Each structure stands twice: as structure tokens, then as C-alpha cells.
Amino acid sequence: MKALITLSMAMLVTLVLAGCASPGPTVAPGPPASHQELAHHYAPVIHQGVASDQDFITAVDFDGDWVGNNNWENQPTGDLSAYVYYSVVETKSHWFLFYALFHPRDYTRDPCEESNGCHENDMESIQIIVAKDDTPFGHLQAVETLAHSHIYLYVADRSVKGNFLKVKDWVRLEGSHPIVYVEAYGHGIYAHRKIFLPHVVIYRVGERAEVPESFEDDDVSYQLVPIYETLWMHRDEIGPGWAFDQPFNYRGRTLPAAIDGDNYGTDKANTPWGYNQATGNVLSRGDWFLDPAKALAYHAGFSGDFSVEYVYNPYLTDR
Ligand SMILES: [Ca+2]
Ligand SMILES: [Ca+2]
Ligand SMILES: [Ca+2]
Ligand SMILES: [Ca+2]
16 A cells, blocks of 8 residues: 555656656757748647547538538538647747637537537637747747636746736646647636546647547547638638628728627637637737737736737738
8 A cells, every 4th residue: 555655656746747847958059940840849739528529629611611600510420630720920039829729519518408508619729929049949938728718828937927817837748749638518728737527539730630539539630720821711701601700890900700600609609810808908809819929918927038029920911
């Protein structure tokens, strides 16, 4: 018994140590990596809670069209291969890597007819903040995750403090990849360790878009898809029967805040540029994705160089 307890303590210490971000091996200086390489390098390892295949991550056009309000109906027959949407925006000092996870249904353990908690389409997201330095991939500073009405802030570097958001925890890493935990049913995302019941599927970035082989498949490859070439290109398709809905004004432009949906509620799933969480009295709907430097300067405190001058951000300039 005593040996067992000692062993458990040793395992606990190992787990705790593994959970802390630590400075990796020294990286040789070199020119900056491409945006695609950066997105791949930091692409999250996704621990997905699973109660049914409605918790598998997939593409918004998993049913072969860009119609939003048939996605609930098409969930049982659509292609549930794993895709994750990403974008990279760059200031003089930082890269902002945004990842969005899509599920055709947000549902509940109880039947939707009784729970009043279901809706068609679901998009929850992650923002990863990387400081540029003289190495190709810079260094990870913080991770933010969206879960329903909240954005959570996790740090990988002691120079980052809380501001409008409090620091929730340290970032956990698998190699260069932050680990995130996505709950079953509602699909809120967290970066602190969560135990999920009844099952967990683990997704990692790869060259192929795979469908989990079981509800406990711990090695599923997902493919990255650029937001700019997919979701963003459909942003003017607004209204019932189209891709998106809920138009709003963002600095003089009309953008859709939601994916069009009609089951158990109307247009309940936000677009990456449609979130209105953690805006306080400084930010507005959309800033988290469209003006991430402004959003992060408000959410967190960065000691050291933090520029809000963009080198690359087509989302702010596209008409
Ligand atoms: Ca569809
Ligand atoms: Ca529908
Ligand atoms: Ca959700
Ligand atoms: Ca609608």
C-alpha cells in the first residue's frame, strides 16, 4: 500500500511538472517562419469530450454546401472528417494565431425538446499569442480560449499578466502545441486540465482530415483550413437559407455575427469575427478576431514590446 502511495505521488509530481510551461531547448536564430508554418507549429492538441459523434469536429461545409440552416439536419449523414479553421495576423512585435472549431450541433445530455439548451451550428475558438524574436517561430506568450460567455486567459511566460481578464492557469504543452480541452455537448474550450465523461477523442494537426475510429480514439489527425480562403470568402452570404446571418456594423462594414441556423433557436452560433465576449467598455463585437492586438492589450498585460501596428491583417482592410 505504501509503495502504491509513493508511486502515486511520483506520478502526481510528474503530471504537475508536465503541466507547467518550461523554456524549451535553445532554438537557433533564423528568419521568421511562414504564416502556414506558424499555424502548424502552434496548432492545438485537442482533447475532445465525446458523448456521441455530434461532438466530432468538422468543416462548416461538411454536408457539401454553404447553407447554414441544414447543418442540424445533415449531421447524421455529413462527412465528419476533422478540420480546424485558422488565421494568422501579424503586428510589428507579435503573431496572433486564431483557431476555430466547428460542430454542426450544440446539444445537451437531456433531449433537446426538454432541455431548451440546444442549437444548430456551434463555433468556439482559441487565440494563441506569440512574440516575435530572432528565431523562426518566436516564443509562445499566452493562449485564450472561448467557452460560451467567457474568454479564459492562460500564460506561457511570466512576463504576461492579467488585465481585464484574470490569468486562469499556465498553458500546457505537447511539444510546441498548446493542449486544449473541449467539453462534450456545448463544446466550450478550456486550456486547463479537464476530465471528460464519458469518452475522449484526441485530435492533433496532420496532413489528413480523419474521422475518429471510436469514441476513445486518442490519435486522430485534423487538417488546418485558412479562414481567409473559406469562411471569410462567404461573409457576404447573409440571410435565412444562406451561410450566415445577424449582420452587424463593424467600423462601417457589414459583417455577419452568426452562422444561419433555425433548430431550437435562431442564429445561435457566432462566426470568428462575431464574438462579443470579454469586450468590457473598450472593445466591441468582432475585435477579438479582427483587431486582436487591441483585444489582447486590453485582456492581458504584456511587459516588453507590444505593438498594435499591423504588418499583416487583411480582415481590417478588406471591403
Ligand atoms: Ca450546410
Ligand atoms: Ca435547420
Ligand atoms: Ca457551444
Ligand atoms: Ca437566420
